[in-house]
Amino acid sequence: MRRVIPISSIPPDLDDNLREEKKGNPQDEGEWIKHTPLASRKTLCINPFVRSLSSATAINERCLEIQRPNVAAEHKCPYLPTKDNELKTSQFQDHLLARVNDIEGLPPLGTKMAICPYYASRTAMRASATEVVTLPYPLLLQQSAREALNLSAKNSVIVIDEAHNLVDAIVNIHSVTVSLSQLRTALAQITTYARRFKSRLKGRNREYIAQLIRLVGCMVSFLDAAGQDDRPDAELTVQDILGGGKGKGGVDMINPHKLGMYLRESKLARKVDGYIEHTATQANGDDGGGKKADGGMPVLFHVQSFLLPLMDPSDEGRLFYEKVGGDVQMKYLLLDPTSRFKELVEDARAVILAGGTMEPVRTLVVPENDRS
Secondary structure (H helix, E strand, O other): OOOEEEEEOOHHHHHHHHHHHHHHOOHHHOOOOOEEEOOOHHHHOOOHHHHOOOOHHHHHHHHHHOOOOOOOHHHOOOOOOOHHHHHHHHHHHHHHHHOOOOHHHHHHHHHHHOOOHHHHHHHHHOOOOOOEEEEEHHHHHOHHHHHHHOOOOOOOEEEEOOHHHHHHHHHHHHOEEEEHHHHHHHHHHHHHHHHHOOOOOOHHHHHHHHHHHHHHHHHHHHHHHHHHOOOOEEEEOHHHHOOOOOOHHHHHHOOHHHHHHHHHHHOHHHHHHHHHHHHHHHHHOOOOOOOOOOOOOOOHHHHHHOOHHHHOOOOOEEEEEEEEOOEEEEEEEEOOOHHHHHHHHHHOOEEEEOOOOOOOOHHHHOOHHHOO
16 A cells, blocks of 8 residues: 655654644645654543653553553543443544644544554554554654554655654664663563462473573673673673573574564563562552662663664674663664664665755766766
């Protein structure tokens, strides 16, 4: 399906684009462009108990938390699209596609119709009638975000506004950090979970959880040793992290790609986090002892996000550690964003880079065989 997908690093610029769409498509001159704007939960959430939280991470996690099957009905979000309110979702889609709406218009529309605009807009985006999808950089430039949205760039025209920020945006999105304290917490949590459910874990689940424990344990050992080093920071290699290729517990034989796929498909991070929070709540009563202090993100997500850099060619980025306060942080900095952007370029029918501070680049505008 061919679409136009404008993205920007500055959300207000998307609204400026929408105003231009409206100028070029006045209501009395025919049918409106079928347009769907997408944004984060922080922007679109209409549940007052969720949107009042301080950070985007906390909002995301609380939203997912109250969707769990074991949550009492009175604590679930009343605006979440379900089979019982499919009609509301359909009506929201009809209203959304009937005219060009800016992002700020979605929460009032969702409130009026008593349906979550965050999820309902995603349903509308997947409708075959949608011609234009506007969204911020991270939702398109990150493969996991595109997969979560079920958004394909195949045969679409991608318009990137503020494109002078594109390289920095790709680098920031794919550069990750994990600390020794987070790794220790993750190791303790996954070990506790594995011991508790060892009789239920069979075959593939047991194998991958054992791999995860070995891998995280190896990373903890490495950063523990790095913390004793006199150097405040140092560059690393994957072999350094995995024990110098000596195969501590078979760590060098672990395939990070397969392990990462398992973690995403099994949603192990949320399962472990839910169990740990449940046991903490039982131990502390109802005093909130099970709530996470970091805004709600399961600590295993930090480990999960660090698996991809372990597979990257060394010329694409750099691994290093640095001491911050009383902790040691391991970081991956993406240096070459080419491969991350290449898949979008190959899928799209066209990619248009736009920005007020840009200028033509000869290698982009002159065909290879026409260069002197």
